[in-house]
Amino acid sequence: MNIKQLIESRYSVRSFLDKDVGFEKVKSILDTANSAPSGGNIQPWKVYVLGNNSKNELITQALNNYDTGVQEDIEFEIYPKPLAEEYKKRRSQCAADMYDALSIARDDIDTRLKQVRENFKFFGAPIGMIVTIDKSFAQNGWGHVGMFLQNLWLTAIDEGLGVCLQESWSIYPKTVKKVIDCPNNEMIWCGIAMGYPNNEHPINNYRTSRDSIDAFTSFID
Numbered sequence: 001m002n003i004k005q006l007i008e009s010r011y012s013v014r015s016f017l018d019k020d021v022g023f024e025k026v027k028s029i030l031d032t033a034n035s036a037p038s039g040g041n042i043q044p045w046k047v048y049v050l051g052n053n054s055k056n057e058l059i060t061q062a063l064n065n066y067d068t069g070v071q072e073d074i075e076f077e078i079y080p081k082p083l084a085e086e087y088k089k090r091r092s093q094c095a096a097d098m099y100d101a102l103s104i105a106r107d108d109i110d111t112r113l114k115q116v117r118e119n120f121k122f123f124g125a126p127i128g129m130i131v132t133i134d135k136s137f138a139q140n141g142w143g144h145v146g147m148f149l150q151n152l153w154l155t156a157i158d159e160g161l162g163v164c165l166q167e168s169w170s171i172y173p174k175t176v177k178k179v180i181d182c183p184n185n186e187m188i189w190c191g192i193a194m195g196y197p198n199n200e201h202p203i204n205n206y207r208t209s210r211d212s213i214d215a216f217t218s219f220i221d
């Protein structure tokens with residue numbers, strides 16, 4: 001696959017095969033992702049790779065939070081409030097596409113919530129990771145971590161793996177921090193579910209749409 005094909009073939013994988021991915025492979029992917037650019041070469045990314053014990057512990061605690069309605073103080077708003085119409089429309093379409101692929105009716109809230117719950121199992125992925133960033137970084141530093149994450153994702157695909165980034169973990173910062181034991185100056189940005197994609201599952205068999213470049217590009221004379 002050339003780079004264009006690699007970028008265009010990327011999608012969020014939310015069902016995985018029960019097949020191990022060794023830490024050696026994870027290390028090699030992180031090593032490649034680490035070539036990402038960052039302003040001033042500050043390299044603000046921090047990644048916690050969970051072993052089986054910590055992954056199971058985090059899943060148990062997060063599912064307990066989810067099932068009992070625990071709400072923790074969040075460190076950032078995942079979406080601005082209110083979300084402008086242009087973005088709200090895309091967000092609703094994104095959800096509709098996924099639930100259509102799973103044949104879940106729009107008003108079937110219980111089944112939708114069950115699907116959201118899968119986030120807190122890392123969608124069954126053999127590898128779960130948590131990405132944090134020093135709280136002192138604002139938008140600029142977050143952008144740099146984004147470069148790292150895209151590198152990681154594309155490298156994983158090149159290794160035959162699939163990935164889903166998960167901002168959902170940011171709703172339980174207290175729980176996540178307790179399990180990964182990260183210093184207080186860090187905040188939880190997102191999780192990463194990674195493993196071999198289950199190509200039979202309908203959730204991996206639809207693709208999200210994109211507006212044309214006219215929606216975001218202005219060529220100025």
Ligand SMILES: Cc1cc2nc3c(=O)[nH]c(=O)nc-3n(C[C@H](O)[C@H](O)[C@H](O)COP(=O)(O)O)c2cc1C
Nearest residue numbers: 010011012094119164165166167168169190207208
């Ligand atoms: C930073 C980030 C966080 C995300 N968090 C979640 C998440 O918590 N749960 C989820 O199912 N998908 C999550 N996604 C996946 C997006 O929904 C997905 O990228 C988007 O709908 C476009 O679809 P595609 O990745 O299949 O092209 C996240 C993506 C990014 C970049």
